Structures are given as structure tokens and as C-alpha cells.
Amino acid sequence: MAVRKLNELRTGERGIIERITGAGRFRQRLMEMGFVPGTEIWVEKYAPLKDPIEYVLKGYHVSLRHEEAERVLVREQEEERRKD
Amino acid sequence: MAKEITIALAGNPNSGKTTIFNNLTGAHQKVGNWPGVTVEKKEGTATYDGYTIRVVDLPGTYSLTAYSQEEIIARNYIIEKKPDLVVNVIDASNLERNLYLASQLIDLGVKLVFALNMVDLAQSRGQIIDHEQLAILMGVPFVPTVGTKGRGTKELLEAIVRVAEDRESVTRHIHIDYGRELEEEIAKVQGTIRSARSSMDEHHPRWMATKLLENDEEVIKEIAKKPRKRIILDQLEQSTAHLKQILGDDPETLIADRRYGFIHGALTETLRHTRKDRRYFSDQVDQVLTNRLLGFPIFIFFIWAMFQLTFNLGRYPMTWIDAGVGVLAQFFGGLMGEGLLRGLIVDGIINGVGGVAVFLPNIFILFFCIALFEDTGYMARAAFIMDKVMHTLGLHGKSFIPMIMGFGCNVPAIMATRVLESRRDRILTILINPLISCSGRLPIYVLIAGAVFGARAGNVIFSLYIIGIALAILMGQIFKRTLFRGEIAPFVLELPPYRMPTLKGTVIHMWERGSIFIKKMGGVILIGSIVVWALSSFPQTVNYSKDYENQKLLIQEEYALKEAALLQTNQGEKVEIFTEEMDRKIAEVEILRKREFQEKSLLGRLGKTIAPVLRPLGFDWRGGVALLTGFVAKEIVVSTFGVLYQVEREEGEESEGLRAAIQDAMTPLIGYAFMIFVLIYTPCLATVAAIRRETGSWGWTGFSVGYGLALAWILAFIIYQGGRLLGLG
Numbered sequence: 150m151a152v153r154k155l156n157e158l159r160t161g162e163r164g165i166i167e168r169i170t171g172a173g174r175f176r177q178r179l180m181e182m183g184f185v186p187g188t189e190i191w192v193e194k195y196a197p198l199k200d201p202i203e204y205v206l207k208g209y210h211v212s213l214r215h216e217e218a219e220r221v222l223v224r225e226q227e228e229e230r231r232k233d
Numbered sequence: 234m235a236k237e238i239t240i241a242l243a244g245n246p247n248s249g250k251t252t253i254f255n256n257l258t259g260a261h262q263k264v265g266n267w268p269g270v271t272v273e274k275k276e277g278t279a280t281y282d283g284y285t286i287r288v289v290d291l292p293g294t295y296s297l298t299a300y301s302q303e304e305i306i307a308r309n310y311i312i313e314k315k316p317d318l319v320v321n322v323i324d325a326s327n328l329e330r331n332l333y334l335a336s337q338l339i340d341l342g343v344k345l346v347f348a349l350n351m352v353d354l355a356q357s358r359g360q361i362i363d364h365e366q367l368a369i370l371m372g373v374p375f376v377p378t379v380g381t382k383g384r385g386t387k388e389l390l391e392a393i394v395r396v397a398e399d400r401e402s403v404t405r406h407i408h409i410d411y412g413r414e415l416e417e418e419i420a421k422v423q424g425t426i427r428s429a430r431s432s433m434d435e436h437h438p439r440w441m442a443t444k445l446l447e448n449d450e451e452v453i454k455e456i457a458k459k460p461r462k463r464i465i466l467d468q469l470e471q472s473t474a475h476l477k478q479i480l481g482d483d484p485e486t487l488i489a490d491r492r493y494g495f496i497h498g499a500l501t502e503t504l505r506h507t508r509k510d511r512r513y514f515s516d517q518v519d520q521v522l523t524n525r526l527l528g529f530p531i532f533i534f535f536i537w538a539m540f541q542l543t544f545n546l547g548r549y550p551m552t553w554i555d556a557g558v559g560v561l562a563q564f565f566g567g568l569m570g571e572g573l574l575r576g577l578i579v580d581g582i583i584n585g586v587g588g589v590a591v592f593l594p595n596i597f598i599l600f601f602c603i604a605l606f607e608d609t610g611y612m613a614r615a616a617f618i619m620d621k622v623m624h625t626l627g628l629h630g631k632s633f634i635p636m637i638m639g640f641g642c643n644v645p646a647i648m649a650t651r652v653l654e655s656r657r658d659r660i661l662t663i664l665i666n667p668l669i670s671c672s673g674r675l676p677i678y679v680l681i682a683g684a685v686f687g688a689r690a691g692n693v694i695f696s697l698y699i700i701g702i703a704l705a706i707l708m709g710q711i712f713k714r715t716l717f718r719g720e721i722a723p724f725v726l727e728l729p730p731y732r733m734p735t736l737k738g739t740v741i742h743m744w745e746r747g748s749i750f751i752k753k754m755g756g757v758i759l760i761g762s763i764v765v766w767a768l769s770s771f772p773q774t775v776n777y778s779k780d781y782e783n784q785k786l787l788i789q790e791e792y793a794l795k796e797a798a799l800l801q802t803n804q805g806e807k808v809e810i811f812t813e814e815m816d817r818k819i820a821e822v823e824i825l826r827k828r829e830f831q832e833k834s835l836l837g838r839l840g841k842t843i844a845p846v847l848r849p850l851g852f853d854w855r856g857g858v859a860l861l862t863g864f865v866a867k868e869i870v871v872s873t874f875g876v877l878y879q880v881e882r883e884e885g886e887e888s889e890g891l892r893a894a895i896q897d898a899m900t901p902l903i904g905y906a907f908m909i910f911v912l913i914y915t916p917c918l919a920t921v922a923a924i925r926r927e928t929g930s931w932g933w934t935g936f937s938v939g940y941g942l943a944l945a946w947i948l949a950f951i952i953y954q955g956g957r958l959l960g961l962g
Contacts, residue, residue, distance in 0.1 A: 172483065174300050175723045180489035181296040182725055183330045188493075193516075197528040198621035201630075203728060207329045210728040212617050214624065217723055 151225050155190070156202065156218035163191040164223030166206075171220050183207040184221060238397045239287045241311055243338065244322035245331050246293035247610075247729035249350040252380030252738055253322050254290045257390070264745045273651070275745075281390040284397075289316065295330075297337040299451040302656055308451075311343060317397050318344035320389070325355035325362060325377070326730070328504060332496045335371070336409055342437040344404070345373040346392045348385070352377040354730070359508030367503040372405040381735055408439070411491045414480060418472035419443055425468045429461035445469050446476075446484040515730035519614065528618050535611070536637055539602040543595050544641050544672070550594035558587030576770055577763065585762020588866055589919050596645045597747045599638065603649055604742035606634075608734035612652060616726060626706050627713035629658040629724065636662070636705070639669030640698075643916045646671075647923040648746060657717050663924055664712060664937055667916050668705040670698050673867040677911050680871055684895040685904035693905070697912050704913065704944070761918040765865050768836040775833040781826035788818050828877060836861060850910065850949040851903035860910065866917040902961050906953040913945035 152167055166188045169176045183206055184190075190206040201212040213221075242257075244250035255262075258277025275290040291310060292303035299305050311319060321338055323331040338345055349364055364375040376392045378385030395401040411419065422442035444452040446469070456462050476484045522531055562583045569575040606612040612631065620630030628636075631652050638646035646666050653659045678697060682690035792815040796808050831837050832854075840858030847857050855877045863870040878894035899907065915921060915938050925934040 169486075177298060177485055177489070178295075178300060178723060178725055180486060181298065181333055182727075183333070183493065185490045185493045194520075194523065195525075196523065196617050196621060197525050198618075200621045200624075201617060201724060201726070203523075203617065207327075209327045209330055210730075212620075212724070212726045212728055214620070214724045217725070 154219050155221035156215045158192045160192050163226045167222040167224050236284045239316045241289045241316040241319045243291045248322045248324040249380040250322040256386045320346045322348045322350050325349045325352045336492045347375045349375045349377045353379050361505040363503040368403045370499045372407040374403045409495045425465045518731050543599045547595040547598050551591050554591045581763045581766030599645045600743040600746045604739045610729045610731045613728045627709045632662045639666045643671045643920045644923045665705040665709050668701050670701045676871050681904045684892045685901045769834050784822050851953040902956040906949040910945045910949040914941045
């Protein structure tokens with residue numbers, strides 16, 4: 150299965166978190182917020198100006214900027230577009 | 234005998250910690266700051282079962298790593314102040330992530346009670362939590378609560394007392410299992426800590442070992458102070474390298490991963506989802522409020538409504554306060570004879586403080602609106618929508634609120650920076666906020682632009698606002714690249730579900746912030762007003778160039794004769810006209826006297842002293858005095874001009890006279906340079922007080938004032954000298 154960057158997912162697409170690239174504070178923060186390998190995550194929506202992006206994981210909503218979501222690698226799940 | 238328990242309240246942001254705190258402590262709260270930082274500290278007391286329970290509200294945090302100020306505060310409080318127990322407020326509808334902080338608290342080995350908050354929301358979402366089983370697994374009692382409805386408060390207090398008295402049967406200390414490889418290394422590091430210890434000291438060695446492997450700066454610093462640090466640090470380096478080699482990742486990542494593993498394990502046994510679909514009401518609301526097309530119009534509407542409420546609704550109580558101040562001034566003025574004390578009380582204290590007190594309604598309404606935005610969860614959405622725009626300016630999405638409020642008044646705007654979590658964003662926003670032209674500066678623009686630009690005044694004033702915004706963007710970029718280089722705050726923003734706010738909660742929220750304005754600003758403004766009053770009233774005896782009192786007497790005599798003549802010729806009805814004329818002439822003499830007094834007062838002398846500095850900008854000493862008084866409040870500049878430029882006029886309204894006088898004294902170029910200066914330098918003393926209060930540092934306050942003055946001078950210089958070179962002046 151293909152590994153993609155989290156910011157490449159479109160609205161409604163899902164993925165399983167594979168790992169977070171880089172190191173340091175940002176990575177640790179994301180881990181604490183539940184961005185740990187094996188976690189399912191999906192794109193709830195993009196902000197009106199396309200950035201940031203709202204994600205849902207572990208039952209809560211969180212938003213990341215493109216430049217931050219880029220550092221999260223996800224394994225693609227079978228495409229499942231949710232109806233809006 | 235009064236028994237006392239001290240508890241610390243920990244929890245994630247948006248976990249409803251504040252409502253639990255309010256429920257526990259009621260009205261017995263005091264708000265302050267944590268020592269040396271701008272993070273709010275709240276304390277309150279509850280009484281239960283013969284105990285006085287002191288509740289310390291820790292900052293809301295997702296974790297207890299040493300990455301943010303809030304986390305360090307929370308952790309240090311628990312470790313150093315050793316509260317009797319820690320109550321962790323956990324959002325039941327967001328259980329998995331909330332338990333992360335809980336797992337770290339378990340690691341700390343402190344006595345714990347978990348408040349399982351918002352259980353009603355979890356239930357309505359079809360999440361069934363077996364909290365009794367969860368309590369056994371985690372070794373900590375769980376008390377279900379609904380903060381907004383006050384449910385579970387008594388049970389929570391009961392559990393607190395039970396745990397404090399060691400009567401809670403569930404309580405036991407568990408070790409979170411980090412897996413064989415990690416556990417081995419933890420044990421090794423722990424061993425070196427134990428052996429390096431001179432006495433049994435404060436922290437749990439296992440916790441310290443785990444933290445060291447997590448590469449925790451604070452704990453490493455602590456270890457580096459110990460005499461036998463080498464052994465520990467060597468072991469740490471070895472263990473880290475070993476783990477990286479065999480598990481292929483940093484220990485800190487592995488530990489976070491295992492913590493979530495532990496939580497996941499506990500939840501598989503205790504949490505059931507009865508509903509498959511995960512579309513909640515809150516998500517549907519959000520589809521509208523952050524909609525691609527509707528999001529912005531709705532957002533702009535809310536901001537507009539907040540503005541309208543703040544400045545239009547606030548106008549009514551504002552006029553009442555203004556009138557009240559007037560009455561008070563008159564009352565005290567009438568009570569006392571002409572003299573120094575009357576001047577001090579009426580001109581210095583009542584009018585000075587009153588001039589700021591009129592902003593109170595604005596500030597309270599504004600804080601009410603902001604509290605409403607925060608308590609409903611809309612604030613996070615506003616940040617979500619605006620982040621792209623604000624990010625290009627080097628700011629956070631949430632900086633938008635303070636920036637827009639600056640157009641009204643910089644004081645509440647700077648206080649509104651409290652919505653920003655990162656200190657970097659907060660200080661950056663505070664530093665550029667004064668460049669947003671507040672409403673207090675408008676009268677000056679209207680007066681000067683009206684006088685020297687005539688029909689083009691509107692465009693000129695608009696250009697000032699635009700220049701202010703442009704400078705804010707520019708300075709934001711410069712500060713971001715110089716003062717705050719390297720400190721990047723990631724935009725990991727939680728978007729909590731929308732919630733119905735409670736009136737009580739919102740009012741408490743508003744009051745907490747508003748009362749700080751009253752208390753702290755009051756002191757600074759009081760002192761400032763007295764200083765300006767003193768500078769403009771001393772020295773008391775001035776060597777006047779003319780004998781004004783004699784002039785007044787002469788006028789009176791002249792008119793007494795004229796009136797007598799009228800009465801003799803039976804034209805009594807004309808007496809009134811003469812009396813009016815006489816009063817006007819005396820008032821004119823009085824203005825001249827005041828003008829000379831101002832010129833020779835300490836303030837006037839100061840104005841003349843700084844005149845050489847302002848000469849390259851085209852301003853004379855009067856401009857200097859006006860700018861000096863403008864430091865207290867921009868509104869004062871117009872009245873200072875009134876005194877300094879008032880000319881004797883035979884007929885005509887006074888404002889016309891002032892306008893004409895300014896037209897004579899300033900070229901359009903000087904007028905523009907002056908307005909630019911007014912735009913950029915420190916808005917008012919209350920703003921300075923707010924900056925001091927919110928940054929918690931005289932350094933940043935001084936910097937803000939200093940760079941404002943420097944930038945104002947440079948820009949006014951460029952405009953004046955550049956304009957002259959171009960032949961405009």
C-alpha cells in the first residue's frame with residue numbers, strides 16, 4: 150500500500166499513521182496529541198482558504214497547517230469518500 | 234480543628250476544567266499570574282466534610298513534557314509544591330487522548346482522582362464507559378461529572394477526601410508497562426539515579442529515568458546539577474543509542490507510542506461504541522460555520538456584531554460614567570477653594586482616572602463577547618478560518634481578534650492576546666498592536682487633517698489607517714525574523730465540539746479579565762494622571778509677561794462703566810449683551826494666561842527641551858508639548874492644542890478658531906508628519922500599563938515604547954524632509 154503525506158489526502162480520505170518525519174518538539178507534540186503509528190485519521194475539511202486542514206483522529210478534531218501535515222506519513226486505506 | 238487539603242486541578246484544554254473549578258470553588262476565587270510568567274493562575278477554596286480544600290487550577294495542557302511554559306508550570310507545581318492530590322479532569326467524549334495526560338500523572342506517582350467530565354455528551358454519542366473497571370485498571374478512582382450542570386461535584390469532593398485520607402480502595406500505584414526493551418533501559422538508568430543519590434529525594438527515580446529517556450530538558454538540567462551526574466548521563470547515552478539501534482526510533486517516540494498502547498489496552502475492555510456513524514450535531518454546525526463559501530461572511534458578521542456591541546452599546550454606559558465623572562469633579566470642585574489640592578483632586582485624579590474609566594463598559598462588553606466565543610468553541614474556528622491570512626503576517630490565527638480590536642481601543646486588544654497560547658505569538662501581537670490606529674487617535678486626525686487638508690481630509694485619514702496596518706505587517710515580519718527567530722510554534726489546534734455556554738461561566742470568565750483591568754490599570758493610570766497634572770501645574774508662580782489679572786480688572790471696569798451708561802439712558806435690555814461680551818473678553822484673557830502658564834510650566838519647559846529633537850520633523854515646542862501629553866492619552870492632544878493655539882477671535886466658534894490657528898501654524902507636510910508620529914508612537918499610558926501587565930516584563934514594555942518612538946521619529950523625518958526635498962513643504 151502506498152505511503153503518502155498527510156497533506157495530500159483530500160476531504161473524506163482516510164489513512165493510517167505510519168510515522169512522523171523529523172524530530173524535536175513538533176514531533177513530540179503530535180505524538181502526545183495521538184499521532185502515533187497505527188492510528189486511523191481522516192480529513193474532515195479544508196479551511197476556506199485551503200489551509201489549515203481539519204483532521205479527525207481518536208475521536209477528536211484537530212487542525213494542522215500544510216507544512217506540518219506534510220511531515221506526517223500515512224498508509225492509504227481503501228478510498229472511502231464520505232458524503233457531505 | 235480545621236483540616237486542610239491542597240489539590241491541583243490538571244486537565245487538557247477544552248476538558249471542561251474551568252467549569253469543574255467553578256463548581257468546586259464557587260465565588261471563592263482569586264486570579265493572578267504564576268510567578269514570573271503571564272500564564273493565569275487561579276486559586277479557590279471549597280469546604281467539605283470538615284475540610285478546607287484549597288484548589289489550585291493548573292494551566293490546561295495536553296501533556297507534562299517540558300515543551301511549553303504551561304506544561305513546565307503544571308509539572309513543577311506538582312513536583313515542587315507537592316499538593317496532597319491531583320484531580321485530573323478528563324473529557325469523557327474524548328477519552329483516549331485525555332488519558333495521555335492521565336498516564337503521565339500516574340507515572341509521577343502522585344495521589345490522583347479522575348473527574349470523568351461531560352459523561353452526558355459521551356453517552357449521547359453512544360460511548361459507553363465502564364468507569365469502575367477503568368478505575369481498577371488504572372488504580373485511580375473515576376468520578377463521573379457534568380460540569381455545566383453541576384453534576385458530580387459532591388461525589389468528586391467525597392472522592393478527594395477519601396483519597397486524601399488513604400481510604401480509597403481502588404487506589405494503587407501501577408506501573409505502565411513500556412515493553413521489555415524499554416523497561417530494561419529504564420531499570421538501568423533508574424539504577425544509576427538511585428546509586429548517585431545522596432539522600433532519598435523528591436522524585437520517583439522511575440519517573441526521572443523515563444523522563445531522561447524522553448530527552449526531557451528540565452530533568453536533564455536537574456541531573457546536571459548533581460555531583461555524580463556523569464554516571465547517569467553516560468548510562469542514558471548508552472541506553473538511548475541501544476534503543477535506537479534495536480527499535481529503530483527515539484526513546485521519546487517509543488514511550489509516547491507505548492503510553493497510547495497502554496491506554497488503548499485499557500479502553501478495549503472498558504469503552505464500547507453503540508453507534509456506528511460518527512456524524513454529530515457539532516459537525517453539522519461546523520459544516521455551516523466553517524463552510525468554504527459561508528465561513529468568512531459569518532465570521533465577519535460575528536466580528537462586526539462584537540464591534541457594534543462593544544462600541545455602540547458601550548456608548549450608553551460610557552456617557553453615564555462621563556457624566557458621573559463630571560458631577561464628581563464639579564462636586565469636589567465646589568467643595569474646595571481654588572488651590573493646589575483642588576487641582577490635584579479634580580484635574581489630576583478625577584478627570585485623569587475618569588478619562589480611562591469611561592472605557593470600562595467597552596472592555597467588559599468586549600470580554601463578554603470573547604468569553605462567549607471561547608466558551609462555545611467558536612474561537613478555535615475563527616483561528617481555523619483566519620490562520621492562512623494571519624500566518625502570512627507571521628502570526629497565529631487567533632491573533633486576529635486582538636488585531637481587529639485595536640481599531641477600537643488598544644487596551645482591551647492587548648488584554649485579548651490572552652487567547653493566544655504561545656508566549657511568542659502573544660508578545661509579537663502585543664508589540665505590533667499599537668500600530669493599529671485606535672479610536673482615540675481619530676479626533677487628532679480629524680482636527681489636523683481637517684485644518685490643513687480641507688476637502689481631502691477623508692482620504693488623508695484613510696491613508697493613515699492603511700499605513701498603520703502596513704507597518705504592523707512589516708514590523709511583524711521584522712520581529713519574527715529577528716527577535717523570535719527559531720521559536721516556531723506549531724499550529725496544532727484542537728477544534729473542540731460546539732458547546733452551549735452557561736451564563737455563569739461566561740460572566741465569571743469576563744469578570745476575571747475585566748477586574749484585572751480595574752485593579753492594575755487603576756494604579757498606573759492614577760499615578761500617570763497625577764504626574765501629568767503636576768508637570769502642567771508647577772511651578773505655581775510664573776513670571777507672566779503681562780499682568781493678566783489687571784487686564785481682567787480693566788475689562789470689568791470698562792464694562793461696568795458701559796453698563797452704568799446704558800442704565801442711565803434707559804437701555805437696560807442691552808446690559809445682557811454687554812455682560813456676555815465682557816465674559817468672552819475675560820475668557821480670552823484667561824486663555825492667554827493659561828497659554829503662557831503652560832509655556833512656562835514644567836511641561837512647557839519639557840516641550841521646549843525636546844524641541845530640538847522634534848525640529849527635524851518640522852514640529853515646534855507646542856507640538857512637543859502636545860505629543861508629551863498625548864503619551865497619557867491621545868484624547869488629551871486635542872485639548873492641549875486648544876490651550877496652546879487658542880487665539881483671540883472677535884467672533885466665531887472656538888473650534889473654527891483652533892482649526893484656523895493650526896492652519897496658520899502647520900503646513901500640510903508638517904501636519905501629515907505630525908499625524909504619522911501620533912499614529913506610531915505609544916497610544917496611551919493605559920496601553921503601556923496593559924503591555925506591562927500582559928508581557929509581565931518591563932523589558933518588553935520599554936522596548937514597545939522605545940521602538941514606537943524611534944519608528945515614529947524616523948517616519949515623520951522621512952516624510953517631512955523627503956517632502957521638502959520634493960518641494961512639497
